[in-house]
Structures are given as C-alpha cells and as structure tokens.
Amino acid sequence: MFNSVCTMEVSDSEPLNTEPLDTETAPSTTRRRRKKSMVWEHFTVEVVSDGCTRACCKLCKQTFAYSNGSKVAGTSHLKRHIALGSCPKIKNLENQQHALASATRIDGDTSDPPKKRYRTSGFVNVFDQEQSYMYLAKMIIVHEYPLHMVENPAFVSFVQSLQPRFKMIDVNAMEGEVLSVYHKEKQNLMQIFGTMPGRISLTIGLWTTSQTLGYICVSGQYIDSDWKLHRRMINFMLVSSPHSENALSEAISVSLSEWNMKTKLFTITLDNNCSSHDIYSANLRDHLSNKNTLMLKGQLFVVRCYANILNVVAQDVIASIHGIVYNIRESVKFVKASPAREEKFAEIALQIGIPGTKALSLDVTTLWNTTYLMMEAALEYKEAFTFLETCDDNYNEAPSADDWKKVEVVCTFLKLLYDSAHTIMTTIDQTANVFFQEAWKVQLELANGTLSEDTMVSSIAKEMHEKFDKYWKDCSLVLAISVVMDPRFKMKLVEFSFAKIYGEDSARFIKVVNDSIHELYLEYVSQPLQLMPAYVDEGEANHMNGNDNNPPATPNSTGDGLLDFDVYLSEMAVNQSTKSELDQYLEESLVPRIQGFDILNWWKLNNLKYPTLSKMARDVLAIPVSMVGTGCSIFGSGTGSRVLDDYRSSLRPETVEALFCAKDWLQYLPTMTEPPSTAIVKLEF
Structure with missing residues (x-):
C-alpha cells in the first residue's frame, strides 16, 4: 500500500x-x-x-x-x-x-x-469491482450457492473484512451477473461448435419440480479436430408437460436451431423416462429426414442409455425379493447395534469356521450397488446368522435356507451388472465401442440363465433377461457398428459374440451389421471430401512412424504443376473397382489388445490413411451410449426423474438454465477462477 x-x-x-x-x-x-x-x-x-x-x-x-x-x-x-x-x-x-x-x-x-x-x-x-462481481457469480454457479447469499449479513461482513472497498450487490443484480457469465461462455461454446469437424450426438434427460412443471436437459457429445471426446450441456429448458407427445421433439428442435446444428445431428440418447415414441411420432424425424440429415435412414437415430438399463434390471430384481432384503438389512443392523454384539457375532463366525473376508455393511436404499454389497457380505455369514437366532432371543430376523439360496442366485446375476457398470465408470474416454463387449456378455449370461434346470435360477434370469433383451434388440446394431470401428476387434468380435448369442441363426444377424456398416460408409463417401493427392503416402508414412516434423505435402505446397494429374488419378480411382477404405480396414490384421490402448489416438494417426472412414469413425465413436459421464456414478443415476429442489424451482426458467449450463461449462475451463495477482510491491534496500 x-x-x-x-x-x-x-x-x-x-x-x-x-x-x-x-x-x-x-x-x-x-x-x-x-x-x-x-x-x-x-x-x-x-x-x-x-x-x-x-x-x-x-x-x-x-x-x-x-x-x-x-x-x-x-x-x-x-x-x-x-x-x-x-x-x-x-x-x-x-x-x-x-x-x-x-x-x-x-x-x-x-x-x-x-x-x-x-x-x-x-x-x-x-482492486477491480466488476471483476470481483464476476468471480462471485462463478462461485455461486459452480458451488450451487443460493443467489440470496449476497444479502446474508454474515457473508457481507466476511467480504468486507477482506476488501472494504467491495460494494455488495442485491439478489437481482447478482442474477444479472450470473446471466452475464452464462451468455459469455455460451458465445465461446458456439464458436467451438462452429469449427466442429464432425457431427454431434445429443442426450435428453428429464427433471421435475415441486410444482407440475418439468425441465428437459439437452447435452451434446462430439469429438473435436484433435480427436478429443467432449460432452457439453447446451440447454436446460422449461416445458409445461415434459411427458407430452411433442415435448421432447420441440425441445430438440429448439436446441438444434439455437445452436445451428440442424445439419449436424447424428443420434439422440434417451434416459429411462423418455419415450422413443415421443421422438418418432412427432415431426422431428420426418423434418430431419426430409433434409437428408439422418444417417442410415435413421436406424441409429434413437439410442437407449446403458446405465439406465443396468439400474432398471438391478433394482427390479432386488425389489422382487424385498422381504428377504429387509430381513438381511435388519440382521446387519442388529449385529452392528453395539460393540458387544459385533464381538459376539465374530466369535460365532470363528467357531463355525467362516473366513470372514468381507465386512458387514448397511446399504443406501437408493443405490442398488450398496444393497448388492450388503447381501454379498451377509451371504458369507449366513450360517452365523442362523446360529445367532438360536442363542439370542432378541434376534429373530434370520432368513431361511430358501431365502439364502435366492439371495445367492440374485447376487450371481447382480455381480454381472455390477462388474459391467464398474468397467464403464473406470473408462477414461467412454467412446461408444467400449459398451458392446459389456452388453453382449450380460445378454449372453442372462440368456443362458433362462435355460438353467434349476427353476429358481431360470425364473430370476428370465425376469432380468426380459428387460435387458428389449434393450439389446433396440441398441445392438449401434453397439455392433461402434465396436467395428475399434481396430482391435472389427467384425471379428461381432461374429464371435453373435455366434454365442444366436447360435445357428447368427449368420443372419451378422449380415445385418455388415450390410449396415457398408451402407453407412457409402453415405460418407457421397459427402464432399478434401482432395488427398496421390503422393501423400510419404508424409503419411512419416506420420505413422511418429515423425511429425515433415507434414504431408499438398498440391499448393509442392508447386510441381501436377494438380490436374491428381484430379485425374482421383477420378480413375473412383471409376476402377478397387477396394474401399472400409474393406481394406476390415481385411487388415487386428491391432494387438494392449493395456492403455487409445482408440481416438489410433484414428488420429490413421486419418490420412482412411480419410473417409475416419470421418465415419469420429461420429460413431462419439455416440453417448451412456448418459452418465466419466467420473460419475452409474449406480446413482437412478431410474426416476431427477427433481429440482424447492429453491431452484422458484427461480425464473432462464436463470435456472443459466445456472445449470454455466456450471457445466465452467468445470472444463483450464482455470476455474483465476484470481488477480496477490503480489505486493517488494522494496529492496
């Protein structure tokens, strides 16, 4: 100072x-x-x-x-x-x-x-008053603080103690600051979308309020020019009747128009509460089809969320044995009620010879994975619970032998879903190809379970398979085409897995995938593609070998006057019956399945070798098969609509949209809040 x-x-x-x-x-x-x-x-x-x-x-x-x-x-x-x-x-x-x-x-x-x-x-x-307002608005957005905190006397006193010159604003002015941050970040995102090289796929989710109103959340997923996967929320809009026939279509139409994406839409992924009929029955699909913007005649247009189907199947099978689950929960409560009971229970387990590799734990009733882990741990101590009931008159909640057998069967199938969800959650880039291997294993195991001679196993498996099979029939084509774009598997994994699932009838389903992927490729061939000169192979070889210091030559850079010759070669290549990029790709050997394989980087390196196929791979791999993003819990996504709290339900719709969208955008900034320099003048003597 x-x-x-x-x-x-x-x-x-x-x-x-x-x-x-x-x-x-x-x-x-x-x-x-x-x-x-x-x-x-x-x-x-x-x-x-x-x-x-x-x-x-x-x-x-x-x-x-x-x-x-x-x-x-x-x-x-x-x-x-x-x-x-x-x-x-x-x-x-x-x-x-x-x-x-x-x-x-x-x-x-x-x-x-x-x-x-x-x-x-x-x-x-x-000190900058306006900049401080901006940082305060970002703090409120990111941490979901209420807007009226700016009028809280304790908060005002705290800020004044830090900077007496800061003039606190009221709620209305703070709302304006939030909207200002939202509009600024929206313009930045629109510029990014304007340079997006491929198409975008949308996810649609429903939110309800404490009133009879609802919100539709629209997010977009895409792969940028550097082959990085991104997902951004683009709209969070109020609809009076979110479950009406045209609500979803109207929301999607508004989003596409507002963000200039009418010709860039690839697929739409819906959660469990959104009906495909809402999309198909309204005018959206026909409108897009008339503009020739839907690929593969719309066969890939609507995708179901993989996380949702796992939750639906798991929660339904747990609900089918809710009485047994209640007894197990009460049994665990009884044991953990006091240290003396836990010690007594441990002595019983030791006498019986139970290894005790798992610790008893209570579940969170809204998270099926915790219920599964509770049942799995209790199953190890089933004999101890039975013995405890005989020696403690206060305990009478032990499940019967048949109950334990049913729990064992349910846990066997729940482990299949639990492992699949865990694999997805631990995947850094959730490109569409990673879901096929998980989905076909679940489909196969549940289908095999229905054929079991044990009536208890077959009945439980049949109940779970009935729901998952519907998902498989709706999404297996999308999942199969996605895994074909994985150079480690291509059509080979489709052939292998379909043979196990469909048996002698597998050839018919394999042909559907093969025909569809060739048809989709031809649609990309018909689109304009930047001319690639014949002599680009040398640059391509350098790029494949990791030598990026010598960029591939272009007609303008060589100056050899043979641009017309390149055009002639391109026309000859089209007229001649040579193998397509897709056929070359499918016939080449599979890439080794090494740990840490980066599929997006592989396509980035092979972009010159497969210029058309790489465009197709970019769009296919960006399909959001799961609406649950990286780092988020699949188990917590639930099967019902998400609910806005009473405070946010009371805000103006445009403010709610600004709060939700801006929070999503701000988390991807290199520096969330870049504070001004705190350095003071240092005198040197």
Missing part, C-alpha cells in the same frame, strides 16, 4: 545494502557506518538512555526499538511499518492521492506525472 510514498524516495544511483537485514551491528565509536537502508528516509534515531536508541517515524511519530547496547534490532519491523501501510499517515496520504488521480482523470486538465521506475516482485494488486 506504500507504493507511491516509499518508492519515489529511491535513488537509482544509491547502492543497495546486500547485508542480511536483521544482523546489523552497533555503529563503531571510531568509524560510524553510513546507513544505506531506505527506511532511514522515513525514520530518525533517538537516544532514550545510555546505549539504548529507538527509531522514530517522521510521519506518525511512533517509536520502535532499534539498539540496546551492542544488540541491534534491525530494520525489518521498520520496513513493515512503511511498506505494508501500518503507518496511518501513509494510509491517509495514499487515499488522498487516489482521490486526486480520479479527479484529474475526470477533469482532464492535468496529465499524470512520470512514474519513477522501481523494482518489484510482481504486479501490484489492483
């Missing part, structure tokens, strides 16, 4: 004292050392008694210890008094200078005096 006062006194010709600050010794009686420290421009040394002196501030007249006999206090505390604004006279002087500078800027009669150069450790921290 003492920038203008203390720094102007520095002389450029005066040498700096490089000795340690706090190790000054008393001046010699025969030869007094000249004080070089800058603080002596603002302090005088006064003798208090024999051998004792104090430093007196010239401005405020406060005194500070300096020397006592041979001991010298140093000058660090004197510097702090001057440089950090502890001196009241300096603080008043600084305020007067600020006021004078402001008046000068307004009148325009005088010019600022030339600034003297001084050494600093960084930029001076300048």
